[in-house]
Amino acid sequence: MNLEFVIIFVLFCSMISFYRLIKGPHPLDRIAAVSAIGIMLLIVLVLLGAHFNRALFIDVALVYGVLLFIDVLVMAKYFGTPGRHEEEES
């Protein structure tokens, strides 16, 4: 089992979960699908770094993980507010 097969398989799994990004009945479903696809592509980036013997790809994967984390947190904070009532809680 070489690394190319693993890379192609993980890309195939991210293409399967792309269905939930297109046909999500709610925006939070799409955000969950975006988080799943982002972590799968982070693993693909690490596997490409192991395949091409480039240590730089691991640093790119770390920064990509930090940006994905902040991105999903901001989107969850933005889309989760409409259920809250109008009065100001302390």
Added chain:
Amino acid sequence: MIVDWIIRFFLFSGMVFFLTTAIALIRFPDFYSRMHAASKCLIGGGISILIALIIQEGPSPLSFRLLLLIVFLLITNPVVGHALSRASYHYGHVIKMTRDDLHERVFDND
């Protein structure tokens, strides 16, 4: 010889976890079940593949960076799952539960 089989086992385990995540994201009926699959199986697959790469690499600075990535994924992905589930609850997705302590803090706030 035995190290090679351990690496193959971890790679295969990670691929099975990722396929489980992808099928669960398109087949589960509810948002909370999808979030349950997308937070646990996903992190299991990622950590399995990263452990395989660490065993293949041996002790080196690159392996230390992969270990840092594992710790980072273990910290951040439960935070993301909790934030998304809480946002969905505040949005109005309420399922039938036997005990619900958050309901009177969110909706009965008169």
